[in-house]
Amino acid sequence: MELLAPAGTKDAFWAALAGGADAVYCGLGNDFNARRGADNFDDETFATCCRAAHVAGARVFVTFNVVIQDDEMPRALASVARAVRLGADALIVQDWGLAAEAKRRWPEVEVHVSTQANVQDPHGVAWCGQQGFERVTLSRELALDEIAACCATGVECEVFGHGALCFCYSGLCQMSSLRGPRSANRGLCAQPCRLPHTLEDASGRRLGPVSWERGLCPKDALSLSHLAELVDAGAGSLKVEGRMKAPEYVLSVVSAYREAVDAAVGDAKGPVDPDGALYRRLKRAFNRDFTDAYLMGRSGNDMMSYERSNNRGETVGTVMACSASEASVALDAPVGKGDLLEFRPVDAPDTFFCVTAQADAAAGARFACPVRRRVPTGTPVRVLRSQAALDAVSAVEGRAWPRRRPVDVAVRCVLGEPLRVRLSCADGSACAEAVGPVVEAARTKELVEQDVAAHVGRMGETPFEAASMDVELSPGCGMGFSVLHRVRAEAACALVAAIEAPYEERAAAAAAPPSWEVWGEQCAERRTRRAGSARRRVPRDAKDREGALRQAALRAEVCCLAPSPEVAHTAFEAGAGRVYVPGDELLAAPEAFPAGCIPVLDEVCREPDHSRIDPLVVADAPVAVGNVSELALAAERGAAPEVRGCIPVHNRSCVEALEEAGAAAFWLSPELTVAQMAPVCRAASVPVGVTVYGAVRAMTSEHCVLQMADACIHDCVCCRLRERDLYLRNIDDRRLPVRTDRQGRSRIWWDEPADSVPKVRELLLAGVERLLVDATLLDADGAARQVRRAADALTAVAAGEALPAPEPGSTLGHLFSKVD
Numbered sequence: 001m002e003l004l005a006p007a008g009t010k011d012a013f014w015a016a017l018a019g020g021a022d023a024v025y026c027g028l029g030n031d032f033n034a035r036r037g038a039d040n041f042d043d044e045t046f047a048t049c050c051r052a053a054h055v056a057g058a059r060v061f062v063t064f065n066v067v068i069q070d071d072e073m074p075r076a077l078a079s080v081a082r083a084v085r086l087g088a089d090a091l092i093v094q095d096w097g098l099a100a101e102a103k104r105r106w107p108e109v110e111v112h113v114s115t116q117a118n119v120q121d122p123h124g125v126a127w128c129g130q131q132g133f134e135r136v137t138l139s140r141e142l143a144l145d146e147i148a149a150c151c152a153t154g155v156e157c158e159v160f161g162h163g164a165l166c167f168c169y170s171g172l173c174q175m176s177s178l179r180g181p182r183s184a185n186r187g188l189c190a191q192p193c194r195l196p197h198t199l200e201d202a203s204g205r206r207l208g209p210v211s212w213e214r215g216l217c218p219k220d221a222l223s224l225s226h227l228a229e230l231v232d233a234g235a236g237s238l239k240v241e242g243r244m245k246a247p248e249y250v251l252s253v254v255s256a257y258r259e260a261v262d263a264a265v266g267d268a269k270g271p272v273d274p275d276g277a278l279y280r281r282l283k284r285a286f287n288r289d290f291t292d293a294y295l296m297g298r299s300g301n302d303m304m305s306y307e308r309s310n311n312r313g314e315t316v317g318t319v320m321a322c323s324a325s326e327a328s329v330a331l332d333a334p335v336g337k338g339d340l341l342e343f344r345p346v347d348a349p350d351t352f353f354c355v356t357a358q359a360d361a362a363a364g365a366r367f368a369c370p371v372r373r374r375v376p377t378g379t380p381v382r383v384l385r386s387q388a389a390l391d392a393v394s395a396v397e398g399r400a401w402p403r404r405r406p407v408d409v410a411v412r413c414v415l416g417e418p419l420r421v422r423l424s425c426a427d428g429s430a431c432a433e434a435v436g437p438v439v440e441a442a443r444t445k446e447l448v449e450q451d452v453a454a455h456v457g458r459m460g461e462t463p464f465e466a467a468s469m470d471v472e473l474s475p476g477c478g479m480g481f482s483v484l485h486r487v488r489a490e491a492a493c494a495l496v497a498a499i500e501a502p503y504e505e506r507a508a509a510a511a512a513p514p515s516w517e518v519w520g521e522q523c524a525e526r527r528t529r530r531a532g533s534a535r536r537r538v539p540r541d542a543k544d545r546e547g548a549l550r551q552a553a554l555r556a557e558v559c560c561l562a563p564s565p566e567v568a569h570t571a572f573e574a575g576a577g578r579v580y581v582p583g584d585e586l587l588a589a590p591e592a593f594p595a596g597c598i599p600v601l602d603e604v605c606r607e608p609d610h611s612r613i614d615p616l617v618v619a620d621a622p623v624a625v626g627n628v629s630e631l632a633l634a635a636e637r638g639a640a641p642e643v644r645g646c647i648p649v650h651n652r653s654c655v656e657a658l659e660e661a662g663a664a665a666f667w668l669s670p671e672l673t674v675a676q677m678a679p680v681c682r683a684a685s686v687p688v689g690v691t692v693y694g695a696v697r698a699m700t701s702e703h704c705v706l707q708m709a710d711a712c713i714h715d716c717v718c719c720r721l722r723e724r725d726l727y728l729r730n731i732d733d734r735r736l737p738v739r740t741d742r743q744g745r746s747r748i749w750w751d752e753p754a755d756s757v758p759k760v761r762e763l764l765l766a767g768v769e770r771l772l773v774d775a776t777l778l779d780a781d782g783a784a785r786q787v788r789r790a791a792d793a794l795t796a797v798a799a800g801e802a803l804p805a806p807e808p809g810s811t812l813g814h815l816f817s818k819v820d
Helices: 010-019 043-056 070-086 096-105 122-130 144-151 175-179 224-233 247-265 277-283 387-397 449-457 481-509 516-529 545-555 565-574 583-588 607-616 628-636 652-660 674-683 705-709 757-766 780-799
Strands: 002-006 023-026 059-064 090-093 110-113 135-137 156-163 197-201 220-222 237-240 314-322 326-331 340-343 353-356 366-370 380-385 405-413 418-425 431-438 464-473 557-561 578-582 598-600 622-625 640-643 665-667 688-694 697-701 726-730 735-740 746-749 770-774
Touching: 002 010, 002 247, 010 023, 010 043, 010 247, 010 387, 023 043, 043 059, 043 070, 043 481, 059 070, 070 096, 070 481, 070 516, 070 652, 070 674, 090 096, 096 110, 096 652, 122 135, 122 144, 122 628, 144 156, 144 224, 144 607, 156 224, 156 247, 175 697, 197 705, 197 735, 224 247, 224 277, 237 247, 247 277, 247 387, 380 387, 405 449, 418 481, 431 481, 449 464, 449 481, 516 652, 545 757, 545 780, 557 565, 557 780, 565 578, 565 780, 578 583, 583 598, 583 607, 607 628, 622 628, 628 640, 652 674, 665 770, 674 688, 674 757, 688 757, 688 780, 705 726, 705 735, 705 746, 757 770, 757 780, 770 780
Parallel strands: 002 023, 002 237, 023 059, 059 090, 090 110, 110 135, 135 156, 156 237, 405 464, 557 578, 557 770, 578 598, 598 622, 622 640, 640 665, 665 688, 688 770
Antiparallel strands: 156 220, 197 726, 314 326, 314 380, 326 366, 340 353, 340 380, 405 418, 418 431, 697 746, 726 735, 735 746
């Protein structure tokens, strides 16, 4: 099982290699990766790090784990080309269009599907394998048995083993972009989930304990005690989160997992952390406390960090007595000189302060520590930052090579023949030989095998260390030790060159990225080859543009997402041409809904969900799908899958890739501007729709938000809380509606409905053909009113009349405001 480490800087990269990482993932530049706030890497630094990794026997993966806007695709492809040329071994990609382009243009480099792509089950994993992707990074929410089922497909799977957990399923979060111009799907998550959110009912009464203020803040993932199980499950890679973390965090965490993984897979399998030293190392790196809930198939309150969202460190003792300047602390764990200690009173946590330990102290000791002010007896003391970790990473940063690679050494020192030193990587991947002067008889002191082994085995400043030594030595020969050193150094240089040679050859042969014009022409050519060709759109430069617009308004269709039979009936009566219904509601009361309703499948599709999802997918019938597993299933069954906005389609290449996979329609993300919709619509040979009115889903979570009320009955179907109108109040004093489904998954909605009905003319000009009223949070009367309002807007466009005014309290969202 590969150990995959994060790096946001060169120092963190060095720390990852020194800690024992088998592979390192990082961002190249600051445009197309999910940690645009990290320092990331320029070309020169990236090339240096790739060289260090490859010589050390590690691989380098580059993150392109964001959605790509249409006008960005040529630049994104140029960035991929640079990564390939500079030494990347694999690309981690979210956008299906960029993934397809990368596979087409640079087949010599692996493409890994990012966790942002929201793949959660064996069906989705297998589909990714069929598309030619070498690895899938699974959703963090999966349990061990689900991971095993995904790995059994034969497609390599990567799992998150340690670090921060997103509250929302990755790739589905729009909370940042709803609060402002920053999008989590574009690499600029503002981490609103770490801010205060409290649960309250319709009257404004707060539910749950007073101290539970961080309703969306999970603890950090920890898999230390489950590594053998992950190996048995078939996990190909264990990922450590942390590209925004400091080098000392990376070194501490990666080195701890290196030791633990080696113990878990070694011949003498035993406890991975028998004395707790590795766990202590992890606790003294940044953490919000730890949880293994998802791995164990749980998602209860024990996985949440409701009280605080910052670093908790390790609790090491308790204040036994305190004056205004000094505290006496009873230690349960050792403290080192220079450690940063936190004193946080239980009854007044906001009055905490930090001090630096002035001396070493052992567990069990009474420790005198200077303080800034008096604190109550019983105040817990934590180590937030370890001086030992800082010292360790400082030592690493000064090295020319972050770690040494084991090599097998063979020396041939035979009279009358040239001296030969051969170095072979212990894994058999590369070898090199250097030749020295002819070996002569000793004039003074005769060489002995121990001397040859000792002097050749001293690898000096090279990036290698001797794993084995084979010396063939003639009796009576002699040679200066300096000659042995020189030939060994030449062999080391030759081995470095041999390791780098394949990458240099690949760089020379790598395809150049296409220009904007060439990429556009290629997209157009492939579009014409697809069945159906291009649909009728409003021409941008037509002489009779208004006439074409009127025709588009007459062709366009008003649709409605109905959460109940009453709303569905009312929507049809109000003029909706298509009515969509959540699959769970259709299954619960199929006879209550009118004929012709289209099932909407969840954006979450894990293996246990198929028993209820699969019956909704029927040949020759439309179905709205929320991830690629459902898309693949619908295509296999001959259904007509409509791609929901939770599968982001932001560029022409993505349109092409998903149409080839069977997409029969697209519903676009609310993070697109109307101008960004236009090239997507023009590229599609199937209908394209947008939501023109309704609440916007901000998050979908496996953890039920209603558990914050501290009244869970562990029976979602019978839960009375689910029947109530409940809200999350955030620091902006917004009240965000919360709904939890029968599976215990919560959806959080923005408090302002999006209303683009007054801008239907612009949507039609962009090429949109279906207008959806999302009535999830509306009653039947409200749904009927909005359906009629959308239909009236189309009539007004066809007649050249004025469009309706915006609804009070609504927002245009990002229709004309681009997200970063």
